[in-house]
Amino acid sequence: MLLLALDTATPAVTVALHDGRDVIASSSQVDARRHGELLLPAVDRVLADAGLRLDAVTGVVVGVGPGPYTGLRVGLMTADTFGLALGVPVHGLCTLDGLAHAAGFDGGPFVVATDARRKEVYWATYADSRTRLTEPAVDRPADIAERVAGLPAVGAGALLYPDTFPDAHDPQHGSAAALAELAVERLAAGQELPAPRPLYLRRPDAQVPKNYKVVTPK
Template sequence: MLVIALDTSTPAVTAGLVAVADGHARPLAERVTVNPRAHGELLMPHLTDVMAEAGRELSEVDAVVVGAGPGPFTGLRVGMVTAASLGHALDVPVHPVCGLDAIAAQAATGAPLLVATDARRKEVYWAAYAADGSRTTGPRVQRPAEVPTDGIAAAAGEMAGLFGLEVVGIAHPSPVGLVTAADLGAPPQPLVPLYLRRPDAQAPGPRKQVAR
């Protein structure tokens, strides 16, 4: 089974092609560039390079997996719209995956884990995981000081160093992590982004009336 994996939920622009056989995910090619302002410019060129390096055609792909956040509005939309378009064009299922789940799946620490990424505004997106990798809390968005760490052994993600825990050196969702966290045998869930909070931009209110 060949799976395209895309993620734009963090500053990393990620595209990869992963082979899945007997329940194991193996990377065939990937491109990752950390640039929070270039998701729209880099994602499809990255995917084109990935397919060329792997020597595969888009018509051979069986599914698409995409990071559904949590993440900022603009970047997150780029990945999800691209994944939806590919799924429609190739007539293959598109599976959304929580990016924090993907990091936890790649970390596979065998111990309780906290995954935290940058939510800006001095906050983090975070989720907690049991030793078997199942999510126990989250995803949520809070200030680092408000995140509970009792019983947690290690931390992963961009903001892992804020919690006084053993740091697992995985900052962003990887293609293999995304595919591992996806349930490819189940019907895909709706492509609903995990924003977790309202956007910074607000619709303008009604114009003030000018008294005569």
């Protein structure tokens, strides 16, 4: 097995290779505006670090969000393209699940919250680093304060809103290495991974202007 993992659902452009036993190469760069520019060079870099070629890859796993439209689209389209070109399966995994796995909290329930912009967070609660308790959602931090009270939290969204998440910790962004580890565990256990379809949870930030003037030929 050689699993290529990538995630662009958060400001991090993150890529990793997993050989079925360990993560053998990984790369992460934080730049919310350059996902499309940074992703393919990051793939080239991890392959070079591992001394392997792209055609050695036997499967792809991609973070499906939740996340902003543009960032998610870059990762998902790249994963689909690799799958088609190589003739290998492409799997999806929730980005919040990858963050939970990277956090490694196994002493009780906790929250993962990423920055959803618009003064909102994408979030879910977990029993441990491998078990999600609630479906991913997007909300204003103040609106969920009672539901997450007393729980430790990880992610950039938690760190941004200390009033709601007073016990907040790193990691802040998505981790392809953790995503790959989680995918390998679940595949080895015979679990079927989700399809690589985006988890947007809300409409794109970009909107058609309300007073858009239609120009027709004379």
